[in-house]
Amino acid sequence: MAETVSRFPVAELDDLPPDLRERVAAVAERSGFVPNVFRALGHRPAELRAFLDYHDAVMERADGLSKAERELVVVATSGANSCTYCVVAHGAILRIRAKDPRIADRVATNPWTVELTERERAIVDLALALAVEPATFGETDLDDARDAGLTDDEIWDVGAVTALFALSNRIAHLTALRPNDEFYLMGRLPRG
Amino acid sequence: MAETVSRFPVAELDDLPPDLRERVAAVAERSGFVPNVFRALGHRPAELRAFLDYHDAVMERADGLSKAERELVVVATSGANSCTYCVVAHGAILRIRAKDPRIADRVATNPWTVELTERERAIVDLALALAVEPATFGETDLDDARDAGLTDDEIWDVGAVTALFALSNRIAHLTALRPNDEFYLMGRLPRG
Amino acid sequence: MAETVSRFPVAELDDLPPDLRERVAAVAERSGFVPNVFRALGHRPAELRAFLDYHDAVMERADGLSKAERELVVVATSGANSCTYCVVAHGAILRIRAKDPRIADRVATNPWTVELTERERAIVDLALALAVEPATFGETDLDDARDAGLTDDEIWDVGAVTALFALSNRIAHLTALRPNDEFYLMGRLPRG
Amino acid sequence: MAETVSRFPVAELDDLPPDLRERVAAVAERSGFVPNVFRALGHRPAELRAFLDYHDAVMERADGLSKAERELVVVATSGANSCTYCVVAHGAILRIRAKDPRIADRVATNPWTVELTERERAIVDLALALAVEPATFGETDLDDARDAGLTDDEIWDVGAVTALFALSNRIAHLTALRPNDEFYLMGRLPRG
């Protein structure tokens, strides 16, 4: 069966404006390949640029949640949204960040009951409430998070990551975005 | 009852970095007040900057959907997500763009069956499918949109606006964002 | 686009039996126009008569909930049911009864988390439970209402208004009932 | 376990105003007992009177749906709403009207797929759409009903019965209304 990267035309590195080419090339150098999300969003360079900026503002922030915790939010909410690209790609990153080859499959398959630390459970519960039932999200959810020890700054972090991937999941569904083959195995094998 | 703008600290114009102060001031000048979303997101300037960039890339795009159609997507999906800030603020903009004082209440209250033109109905159906049921969004939704005459470029527009406001709705729910009083009446009165 | 009042034939004042003509004319005199629900239900005079009787028994009752509280129940449950006629028409009445130009949009858009007094929140929670999830409505809901200070008489009031507008919302959906243009602006402007 | 008729005080025949006493006594004479709904609603005579009027206007109407078809709508929608009183009491009436001792259990347990005639299926589908998913009820539902041969007058009948029992189901849930023991067996045995 045809395995297209996106329902829409994609942009290769050379098709991108110089600033985007440089940023995407830097990612590709680190991971060894160009993640398909950049080729798909590159079809609209202004949107790719805004996405990268938002991504960096939220995912690379120095304070607050750890990087593994941010990926935990991504995988949990993308699992709840049945978003294959985000589960497979960020599942790989979560395995690496958490140094745990099984965490991503467990979180993505059932974020509601997967066994986690109390802090991680509070993070995931807050994220799921905002991702899946935004209409009823409210003070009770914040109180539960605070009771588990999350600061207001960390609560915003959880919310911001959840919000960004509410967007990101929908871009992936819109484009039927295919995960790169490389992601499936990343972080599953012991490092030699 | 206390009527705070956001659950989190807010930034006034003077608290913002110069580039953001300038951009927000320009909006305030046009509308006569600073929309509360800028004060709330200003708590995290990097996220406000990324949001403004994404917003401009998607909502100010020259081609594709008309501006009224983009606001129609915002109001329909924000109604489905029960997002008070986005319904009230973008409802005002939709009334103005569509030159129709009743359209926003009708679309926000029931986006599923509100009487629209065939093209508008196709736009709203596509947006609702992606906003509310992303897991099952697929070829059938795109085929329906194409059958109603939407081009692939317009389909991406609908998807991109829907995705951005999936994020935006969740930021509003996270912060319990209060709409400015001014929005409630904008576009409801005949222009003198 | 054709803007019909109802999917079915409508009755004008002169088409109604004398007792109904008198009752509807009295309403029209107070509000300045004939609310469309009377023209639509007038197609079946026996049903219009029963509806008016039920409405008066529940909405005009002297004891129990205040009139503003009864309208709060109507707008909250009609919002949850996405009923455009009831949200727009009773939203107008709620604005007037509560002397608050913004309350209706806030309650109708998100009845689950709109900021209210503790008593109002208890009223709305009880109403939403019965309106939207009748199968699981039970002692827990009543206990919560009693804990917030509602008497059993007030609880019945909430239930009776909710039940009546479960009917009313469905008549509006059945007939695709169009709100009169006048309702959209009522109660939004300061009284001169 | 205590088997109360209602969560709220009930009215016996002698407690009712004369006009209601006469109407309820007439029903009791026909069925051999006072259906509990009248004792429970009798707590608020004005609401009982309005309910009886609405009931007669909708359920005793000479034209349109047959009496068995009206009861079919009641049992199907009350089954979908998990309303024990209405399923048990109107299940008894449906068995008698349809002269079929098994129809009520089959319709109430699974109104969605129970085997029916094409006309009955169209009636039940229309009723379920309006009862359970009012927000998305619209032209498609009416077109399906018309395609199955229902007239607009019959469609209104289905809608009116559905709307009345949306109210009635919620009154039963509000009061935790207990079905009279007699209903459970009515219409199950061959008439000697």
Add this chain to the structure above:
Amino acid sequence: MAETVSRFPVAELDDLPPDLRERVAAVAERSGFVPNVFRALGHRPAELRAFLDYHDAVMERADGLSKAERELVVVATSGANSCTYCVVAHGAILRIRAKDPRIADRVATNPWTVELTERERAIVDLALALAVEPATFGETDLDDARDAGLTDDEIWDVGAVTALFALSNRIAHLTALRPNDEFYLMGRLPRG
């Protein structure tokens, strides 16, 4: 209308392998007829044999829940799953086991709020959680069951019966399995 036992071919007693013929004949002798589930599943003797073995292991177990409690789980979860065969057939068995002619209709119509003893309520709540929302089933559900006095052995019993009828309900839906006429009246009449 044609009243077939199953969408698929059925097996009569004489069509079955000897071991199954003997087991089913023993049931038929006790109840006076061959329950249709055996004729329908007999189309695949290996599956009928496995089903009977699983059924006996779970429903005939000496320890743990009483037989009436096991049937309570069956009727509650089959009601929640709208499974007509299981509700009608096991409703009959529940009436007999619990010596209560009304319990089955009440439990099947609304398992969520039917008035039960505290122990029965805990059993039904646990069963419904696992039957209807397996993804979120977890420690909270077990804690509630333990708080109501259920032992871990009884909890497993509830879970095993629920799991078996998750299978059984789906076989009945797959085959459109028709309940035998005899079941409808069993256990409703006082024993003479």
Add this chain to the structure above:
Amino acid sequence: MAETVSRFPVAELDDLPPDLRERVAAVAERSGFVPNVFRALGHRPAELRAFLDYHDAVMERADGLSKAERELVVVATSGANSCTYCVVAHGAILRIRAKDPRIADRVATNPWTVELTERERAIVDLALALAVEPATFGETDLDDARDAGLTDDEIWDVGAVTALFALSNRIAHLTALRPNDEFYLMGRLPRG
């Protein structure tokens, strides 16, 4: 964090009755380890025996669906049910049977829209309808399956596998069954 195999006591090979010990040992020999489901269900040997019999009757049947197609049904419905054990364990088997290292993650994450052959899509659609929405499963689902070329025998196969794993998923949720570590990597690497 404690990583127990099951919420309940587990049985090791030596704890099992001889016939079960032999059957489980045979599986262990093939796979190199004892799958945890056998240790958990071994707590109730009669239920383990019945489960193995049902499993063999349905999953090892010579005719009808291919073995890869049966595993496709298991992974799709277990994904829809968020069942971690079944997704991880049968995902491994599906990768091996389908000779595709990525199929399981794609199917489990989003069974509704994963790109499949027309026949596989029909199988998965039928399975999801029965697994997730049994109440509305009916002739339309069977017609769709037949239109895609499935025979009635294959349709029963899809239904039987779906029903068995409706049971199996719930046993896994009941016991909080932990997948063996070995499953996570099986079938992901090219065979040397």
